[in-house]
Amino acid sequence: MNHTIADVAVPTARSKITLQYKRVVSEASFRKILYLAGLSLLILLVAIFFSLVVASLPALRQFGFSFLVGKTWDPVRGEFGALAFLVGTLMSSFMALLIAMVFSLPISIFLGEYFRQGNVSTFMKSVIELLAGIPSVIYGFWGLFLLVPLVRALEVKLGVAPQGVGIFTSSLVLAVMIIPYASSIGTEVISLVPSDLKEAALSLGATRFEVIRKVILPYASSGIFAGILLALGRALGETMAVTMVIGNSNFLPKSIFSPGNTMASVIANEFTEATGSLYLASLIELALVLFIVTVIINVLGKLIIHKMSARK
């Protein structure tokens, strides 16, 4: 504290402060820029919807509702019915969901209840994260060269036409891809179950299994359901992995081993070869249906999550 304090204020510095005062961007303009940035995202979303509608108008006008239930997809004759793809999409996605849940639910319990911290938990979480980061085309490649031969062998055993590719194979690949999505929210809600509820049950003599079954899962059920919805949304829109193993047939699939197409995979297959505005518009209408369905599922899932956090 030995420094001399008495120091007359430096006039040059002071005048620099008050004189050098020109605003490059005024506060009002800056706030406008921020506002515009936010608004542009809203506009982007609306524009996407409108563009899809406008671009599919020729098909909408031509086929109307029968587009969704028409069984024939024949570009040569100009008949475009999307039922085969709707069925293919629903079959592959729901089967994938069922298979995925067999693993995603245990993972949620594993990470949310048994191994909440520590090396095992970190390891598991990292691997799941990696699973989610693998590009779709690589899943498809892997499915094509590992799963397809396996499924073909299975089909031989079952006496079904041994194609290897088909709806079943695609649902296998899809299942692996959506496990991280199905398990992530479940993990979070299970780990957030209040410990006093669990302790109350344990102190009554319940085993951990019973606590999970009767306290944790019911409490976390809406969160687990939201995770499943989100995973479903992901599965519905998945393109590359599916298109590489589904067999690409435009006919209504007869069994789970039949080849088929989903809405996403037929677009991937045929878009660049589509000639004529009706063909293109029909494919774009498929994209519109995909858009609407995935938006609804995502909004539903997010609504459930918001309701849950509001409840707390």
Next chain:
Amino acid sequence: MKGMAEISIHRRIWADKLFKTLIIVLSLCSLVPMFLILFMITKNGISVINWEFLTQLPKPVGETGGGIANAIMGTLWLIVLAFLFSVPLGIFAGIFLSEYRGGKLAYLTRLSIEILQGIPSIVIGIIAYVWVVMPMGSFSALSGGVALGIMMLPVIVMATEETLKLVPDSLREASLALGVSYPRTIMKVILPAGLSGIISGILLGVARVAGETAPLLFTAFGSPFMNQNILKPINSLPLTIFNYATSPYPDWHTLAWGASFVLIAFVLGLNLITKWVTKKWTVQF
């Protein structure tokens, strides 16, 4: 808990142990695909990687050799374009969301971002086709960049918003009390304090779009040539993998494994770098 006294204690303990074992087994099983994928790609792909592979253009069918130089270049170009389309807008939108948390527009914007995030990538590809390819009359790197940019936007916005929300108000007050204007306070004090989170978001966004194929199928379209003109079609790693893997030529399958190795290394590498950035650069308050 009715009926518990009736079931013997031993059975319940046995069920408890069985359940735990089942959970552990099923959880570990789900890790198998990842290790399988990594193993297969490494086993089949690593032998393909050499200097020619990385620096040569693909050869036509029937000729051996050739490489993925144009695919690597194309992926980098597309990343740059996606970056330009999504980062400035995304950061400002993120600043908007963190500054106007309660407002009506902020609510709608946040909703739009969440919806945008869930749109299938092939639908985004169609949008880029309608908005860029159709008016231009041709496929182009530009349209691919637009598609990937739209996909990167939600990631950037959300990362920016989350990071800036964590910057304490005391920093803002310190700056304003010095007579710093609001725009400068945001850009020179708040934003730098949140930089690590924003950079992590950008890296994760890049990792995500680097592996995308579907939106490029009819925008960037792919090309056997090295292309530096963004108005022309361009190749990318995922497109190459798709084309080679689904072709009937075993030679090309091998190349596809090599390309997969490069792609996976790139994506996983980015993820690791992101973790390191988050650890090292996060500002302590």
Next chain:
Amino acid sequence: MDSAVLRIENFSASFGELTVLKDINLSLSRNTLTAIMGPSGCGKTTLIRCINRMHELISNAKVSGKILLDDQDIYNTDPIIVRRQIGMVFQRPNPFPTMSIYDNVIAGYNLNGIKLNKEEMDRTVEQSLGKAALWEEVKDALHRKGTFLSGGQQQRLCIARALAMHPEILLLDEPTSALDPKSTAHIEELVSHLKTTVTIIQVTHNIAQAARVSDFTAFLYLGELVEFGPTGKMFTGPKDKRTEEYLTGKFG
């Protein structure tokens, strides 16, 4: 010079429906230290935040009346200019975490785009850190980040940062309440030297501290200015019963 550097005339402030300051009248002389005291919620922090126009940053804040800095109505001046002439140090030290100690001190210039040459910058940094009694401790580490310092040192850094702007008035909002006794003593000592060169207003809930450092004291209660006068006189013979009760610890 005994001219009034700050005059507050019939000043009131509110948040929406809630009136926090009622008709304050105050006149402060140059180069003195005025302590503002009162129980929690009396409006003392609001008062100083009105002086540097930080109060209005909250959306439903309103003010009426006048505050004159050197005879200039600060509510008729651009708030940015006001804040550059009136510095503030906050309760919790808040150095900029991304900047070095050196850059923190001249942050007021850098952030505002005011160009100084290297010599001016070095001089400002050394003088300000000197006035804040921090120069000796950090002069060899000027390029380290400010957040590595202890709490007391960080607060002195914030004081240096404010002083670098050569403010007319320095506002201190309970600057030692988050610090340990040793750092508190340091800052009290430096403040009592500082007041000879800059007018200081210090909000404090520590009566002993106010007695130690201030020349004048203002006592606020429920938004009203109950009493104001030279510290010595007020503490030994308060005129208002409420002042007396507060000083003797009956409430607050």
